[in-house]
Amino acid sequence: MKDKHTPKTAGKVVYKLGLSKPLIAVARRRAAAIAGPVQDFIAGHTTVAVERATLRLLGADGANADGVPVPNLIAQSLRERIGSGLSQHYLSALLREGKTPAQLNEAVAAGYDLSKVPLADKKSLQVKARELAGWMSKRIRANVAHRDSKLKAFAANVKSPMLYVIVATGNIYEDVKQAQAAALQGADIVAVIRTTAQSLLDYVPYGATTQGFGGTYATQENFRIMRAALDEVAEKEKRYIRLVNYCSGLCMPEIAAMGALERLDMMLNDSMYGILFRDINMYRTFVDQNFSRMINAAADIIINTGEDNYLTTSDAVENADTVLASQFINERFALQAGMPKRLMGLGHAFEMDPELKNGFLLELAQAQMAREIFPEHPLKYMPPTKFMTGDVFKGLAMNTLFNFASKATGQGIHLLGMLTEAIHTPYLQDRYLAIQNARYVMNSMADFADEVEFKKNGLIVRRARQVLSEAADLLGQVEKLGLFGAIEQGLFAEVKRPKNGGKGFDGVAEKSPDYWNPVEDLLKKQLGIRG
Amino acid sequence: MMVKPYGDTLDDGAVQLSFSLPVPFSGKAKEAARQLVIKMGFAHCDIVHAAPLSETFTFFTAYAKTAAAVDFDRVEYVEALADKSLSMDEVNAFIKKNFKRKLVVVGACTGFDAHTVGIDAIMNMKGYNHHFGLERYPMIEAFNLGAQVPNEALLARAKELKADAVLVSQVVTQKDTHVGNLTNLVELAEAEGLREDLLLIVGGPRIGNKLARELGFDAGFGPGTYAEDVATFIVKKLEERRSR
Numbered sequence: 001m002k003d004k005h006t007p008k009t010a011g012k013v014v015y016k017l018g019l020s021k022p023l024i025a026v027a028r029r030r031a032a033a034i035a036g037p038v039q040d041f042i043a044g045h046t047t048v049a050v051e052r053a054t055l056r057l058l059g060a061d062g063a064n065a066d067g068v069p070v071p072n073l074i075a076q077s078l079r080e081r082i083g084s085g086l087s088q089h090y091l092s093a094l095l096r097e098g099k100t101p102a103q104l105n106e107a108v109a110a111g112y113d114l115s116k117v118p119l120a121d122k123k124s125l126q127v128k129a130r131e132l133a134g135w136m137s138k139r140i141r142a143n144v145a146h147r148d149s150k151l152k153a154f155a156a157n158v159k160s161p162m163l164y165v166i167v168a169t170g171n172i173y174e175d176v177k178q179a180q181a182a183a184l185q186g187a188d189i190v191a192v193i194r195t196t197a198q199s200l201l202d203y204v205p206y207g208a209t210t211q212g213f214g215g216t217y218a219t220q221e222n223f224r225i226m227r228a229a230l231d232e233v234a235e236k237e238k239r240y241i242r243l244v245n246y247c248s249g250l251c252m253p254e255i256a257a258m259g260a261l262e263r264l265d266m267m268l269n270d271s272m273y274g275i276l277f278r279d280i281n282m283y284r285t286f287v288d289q290n291f292s293r294m295i296n297a298a299a300d301i302i303i304n305t306g307e308d309n310y311l312t313t314s315d316a317v318e319n320a321d322t323v324l325a326s327q328f329i330n331e332r333f334a335l336q337a338g339m340p341k342r343l344m345g346l347g348h349a350f351e352m353d354p355e356l357k358n359g360f361l362l363e364l365a366q367a368q369m370a371r372e373i374f375p376e377h378p379l380k381y382m383p384p385t386k387f388m389t390g391d392v393f394k395g396l397a398m399n400t401l402f403n404f405a406s407k408a409t410g411q412g413i414h415l416l417g418m419l420t421e422a423i424h425t426p427y428l429q430d431r432y433l434a435i436q437n438a439r440y441v442m443n444s445m446a447d448f449a450d451e452v453e454f455k456k457n458g459l460i461v462r463r464a465r466q467v468l469s470e471a472a473d474l475l476g477q478v479e480k481l482g483l484f485g486a487i488e489q490g491l492f493a494e495v496k497r498p499k500n501g502g503k504g505f506d507g508v509a510e511k512s513p514d515y516w517n518p519v520e521d522l523l524k525k526q527l528g529i530r531g
Numbered sequence: 532m533m534v535k536p537y538g539d540t541l542d543d544g545a546v547q548l549s550f551s552l553p554v555p556f557s558g559k560a561k562e563a564a565r566q567l568v569i570k571m572g573f574a575h576c577d578i579v580h581a582a583p584l585s586e587t588f589t590f591f592t593a594y595a596k597t598a599a600a601v602d603f604d605r606v607e608y609v610e611a612l613a614d615k616s617l618s619m620d621e622v623n624a625f626i627k628k629n630f631k632r633k634l635v636v637v638g639a640c641t642g643f644d645a646h647t648v649g650i651d652a653i654m655n656m657k658g659y660n661h662h663f664g665l666e667r668y669p670m671i672e673a674f675n676l677g678a679q680v681p682n683e684a685l686l687a688r689a690k691e692l693k694a695d696a697v698l699v700s701q702v703v704t705q706k707d708t709h710v711g712n713l714t715n716l717v718e719l720a721e722a723e724g725l726r727e728d729l730l731l732i733v734g735g736p737r738i739g740n741k742l743a744r745e746l747g748f749d750a751g752f753g754p755g756t757y758a759e760d761v762a763t764f765i766v767k768k769l770e771e772r773r774s775r
Binding site: 180181184185196197199200213214277278279312314315353355385386387389390422423427428429432494 | 549550551582584585586588590643644645648655657660661677678679703708736754755
């Protein structure tokens with residue numbers, strides 16, 4: 001896909017660190033060498049989640065009386081056929097029964113078994129696939145066009161960085177109230193946190209939901225409800241409000257499909273997070289992240305990677321190199337999935353120990369470093385969480401410094417810290433206080449980044465160079481071990497995961513010679529991916 | 532001794548409050564907030580700040596005075612640790628002297644809880660805030676099973692490893708989801724006949740010793756706890772049981 005957009009999400013970069021360009025290039029080459037063999041594995045495999053996402057993009061939807069989604073019903077009855085691609089069976093049934101996808105979905109929900117349907121001939125399958133995939137493609141393109149027109153119309157009101165808040169009531173209708181209030185107060189981005197443990201469900205629940213723990217189920221209907229609510233505020237405020245959800249866990253590609261259809265704007269989507277922090281099998285994760293990123297790229301959805309998580313388990317000073325190394329790897333995997341850089345919200349976090357002398361300077365160095373190394377990427381900067389204690393007053397002070405660091409280094413996506421972090425999911429007023437704090441700080445230091453330079457060979461400059469050099473070394477080590485081996489040995493986040501362990505491994509299948517996936521073919525063509 | 536909140540004068544009862552009401556911002560909203568605070572039992576309420584959160588919600592900051600007082604001498608509370616915690620080295624020396632073997636501690640975030648920050652702070656080598664975690668203790672064999680571990684799996688592993696203590700972290704406590712999960716763990720341990728040989732300890736931001744004891748645990752630790760606090764409790768409690 002030709003990249004016709006200009007980066008609207010990344011703030012201006014002022015170069016101040018004198019980082020070695022050749023060393024950055026070395027790091028990128030190593031990331032490419034690391035991701036290459038993994039990409040070969042990805043190309044030869046599919047997963048049950050990739051197949052279900054494909055079915056969804058062709059029209060499979062709904063659920064049976066027990067709440068089992070139609071894509072899961074299909075995948076269950078055709079379990080042995082995953083390696084050949086499941087869409088041909090869905091298309092064959094449509095052709096044989098002369099039904100629309102909606103009618104077939106109802107039949108499947110009522111017990112109609114796709115495994116009993118003989119495959120239609122290749123030619124008819126291709127014609128039907130073109131029709132349905134074309135419809136899907138048209139809907140996604142219309143979503144992109146709509147978003148672009150609103151972003152353009154309301155361009156004057158875009159903040160830099162964009163202010164990002166979360167809602168997490170468990171009830172989508174309650175979420176709507178909180179999200180609308182936050183948007184009216186000045187939030188540019190609203191994320192609906194998922195209910196605890198949804199990432200480990202191997203299906204996406206169906207319909208609007210009002211019960212969740214620490215978050216709300218990601219369902220297509222919930223996406224639709226929140227989308228409409230934010231669009232309503234956008235018109236009122238003359239500011240496009242971006243909607244975020246979690247394209248992670250065992251249903252990563254399906255969530256991407258649903259988000260593309262319902263015009264989500266951002267997705268949390270990391271190439272390794274599920275492996276390290278949710279113990280999802282590594283083969284499953286790599287295949288799933290690739291397909292989900294292709295969908296996100298086609299739908300012009302910005303991904304947010306999860307490097308902040310490294311720092312909640314490990315130390316922010318000692319492990320800054322793992323964050324940068326992972327950013328390079330995430331960038332590489334995203335490129336391989338046909339994603340332009342302006343959609344890569346690479347993650348990092350403000351997790352310095354507040355007791356550490358000059359901790360803020362180290363933080364500033366790392367944030368500026370990320371910005372200079374990834375200038376076109378709308379970096380996602382995460383607030384302090386690990387050292388938030390329940391002392392809300394100190395928490396507010398820490399968030400103020402975080403706001404300062406973010407504005408001073410031109411971050412793209414700024415997740416607002418909540419003073420009640422570590423106590424409960426945010427109250428209505430917590431978000432208000434966070435937004436007020438950020439608006440105050442960011443307005444009063446609007447041109448700070450342009451005005452202030454760092455001392456030559458001072459602490460900040462030396463720190464950034466050191467982290468880059470350590471990250472390049474770490475990438476060299478990972479290259480030697482191979483990525484699968486490096487994860488097995490615990491090189492990331494000090495977490496070790498066996499190759500064949502973890503959840504979802506049984507959903508990975510080698511592509512057989514007759515594998516066919518018309519949606520994948522179309523996405524590859526649109527995104528200009530060879531092979 | 533009766534105690535009341537202290538603002539700038541003994542027994543002035545000064546309290547700081549903030550809250551939101553589902554009404555539009557207006558003078559009437561402020562007056563409603565003031566009356567609400569008085570209804571809570573406070574006297575002399577000042578609404579010092581009010582701001583609209585949206586068209587239908589208003590946020591207030593209030594200062595008020597309470598007449599309520601508590602007799603401090605009659606407050607009953609059992610601290611998990613009666614005395615100051617031992618240091619890491621003291622814990623190790625204590626184990627060497629009294630048990631002459633390594634103690635086994637198994638920990639996890641149980642149920643649906645995916646937040647390992649707490650269990651990691653107590654168990655991981657590096658610990659938290661310059662307090663080393665149990666993995667660093669030479670005389671403790673620490674096994675951190677990670678997140679979302681079912682109670683059954685945790686107990687099975689504890690049995691297999693002949694654990695002396697099980698640590699459970701519960702960070703997600705919305706809608707009291709943790710209470711059912713923790714109760715279930717105690718019941719399972721009793722059903723399996725493991726309860727007598729095992730210390731059950733729970734920690735988390737909303738956990739206190741009182742709640743933990745009510746749920747059938749040996750102790751509960753809240754915010755501000757470090758590995759040595761938990762380790763001290765374990766070694767002292769085990770020693771007490773041993774010498775009984």
